[in-house]
Amino acid sequence: MKLTVLGCYAATPRTLTNPTSQLFEIKNQMFLIDCGEGTQVQLRKHKIKFSRINHIFISHLHGDHLYGLIGLISTFTLLNRVNDLHVYGPKGIKEIILLQLKASASYTSYNLYFHELESKESELIYEDDHVTVRTIPLAHRIYTNGYLFREKNSQRKINIDEVKKYDIDVCYYQKIKNGGDVVLEDGTVVDNKLLTFNPEPEKSYAFCSDTVFNPGMVPLIKNVDVLYHESTFLESEAHLAERTMHSTAIQAATIAKEAEVKHLVLGHYSTRYASIDAFKEEAEAIFPNVLLADDGISFDF
């Protein structure tokens, strides 16, 4: 599970900071989360193969999370993309993108699917053999969702030494991984537990930006491995957090603590602060495992 932060600053792109976009890799799948202006340049800078991005999740329709999407979609066509592209985001996103494609008479070289969201309840919006993605309804000035990525029940891991000891044919391996016992030729039943190790625990990642302090989300993100929670402001600007429906570092840490997550990653910093160190200091007073996102940083979990 790998998180690459392409941009994690609030509001406007600047010479040295970028608005929100993240690449999240899990089970060899690559998901792009949010797409502020300049995201395609950040992808190039970090040498991400554009063709590996097949699913893009947009949290909400504020510019610092969205305005790079039309350019990325257009660039995919200029690169002669053929793979389907799926975009998940608030209702209205399809009209915004299609209006611009139509005005430029530039249709995509690939199938472009929109999955528009409008529910205020958490929904399962993506599922494959290895991963599920659910929405996390957030409370912001406009309709906003976080996204919860979770590995699916892993198969048991074969204990190859034991399996060879019993001279079990390779055709039974999938059955063993699925938890089945094996009947040998002499009728002996070998318990699955003797042949396997426990599966790796299912990993999970919750992306929560933008949102006001909202303990209502805690049950949805309980015990996740990694929580990215916006912290636009420090405590000294708590009044601005409330007014603009953003969070402080302390509020993000409070959510992390209540949800008993393993790691909290902070981001979406207001550009008013000369340094982001104080975000970590303030959050650590509440919750111990705090990491600071920054543009270009990758985390392996």
Added chain:
Amino acid sequence: MKLTVLGCYAATPRTLTNPTSQLFEIKNQMFLIDCGEGTQVQLRKHKIKFSRINHIFISHLHGDHLYGLIGLISTFTLLNRVNDLHVYGPKGIKEIILLQLKASASYTSYNLYFHELESKESELIYEDDHVTVRTIPLAHRIYTNGYLFREKNSQRKINIDEVKKYDIDVCYYQKIKNGGDVVLEDGTVVDNKLLTFNPEPEKSYAFCSDTVFNPGMVPLIKNVDVLYHESTFLESEAHLAERTMHSTAIQAATIAKEAEVKHLVLGHYSTRYASIDAFKEEAEAIFPNVLLADDGISFDF
């Protein structure tokens, strides 16, 4: 008259090159021409005061000339802009911008005026005391205009030594600048030519991008001081220029020669070329005064 090239490469923004945007300054007015993705970051990089930009001219609705506009308009609001902003561009531009502002529930802090264009004839679209702007209809895959900026008839310049010799009161100076003769108290008429120098010649700048080779534009840009003409391709890709309705360096130079302009500035280079030097070489075989635009370069004329 100063031209600052913020971006001059075709198609997609990359780590080291930017799509089209230029700042053109004349008579202390600042005009932004085109606004590809990342333009606001280029403006910051070159320390341009955002509040000095009151007029933005968009040539056409392809992304590499447009996709930075919504972000710039949004950032103006975040910076609490109060001055009116005027956007000139093809019909459809207003709907594109307003749809996105509406979706983000982010209205502007200032008056935003759209001047939508749909004529296929050259039109006067801007005029103040010092400058006029006319459209230059271009031939591209979608409706496209170049823009012709021209100083207005300058006033004559007072020859202060002569004026003092005749002991002419300061209240006559404006009349003299406007070309009027002066009647002295003894009834003598002093010819304006004795009191003034000829005005500076009216300077002019023609921005022509994107366009296929189109000699039809020559009468509109005859004798301009500076012609920026797109040259997406070298001669070896002339077939691509024709197919995509772009120009080669030689075609740009041919227009410059026929229009008898003073300087030709090339730009809108395809990103397929490792170096842009060959554009100058090919163009100079046709027309002598060739300058190469590049991101971040300024020209004073």
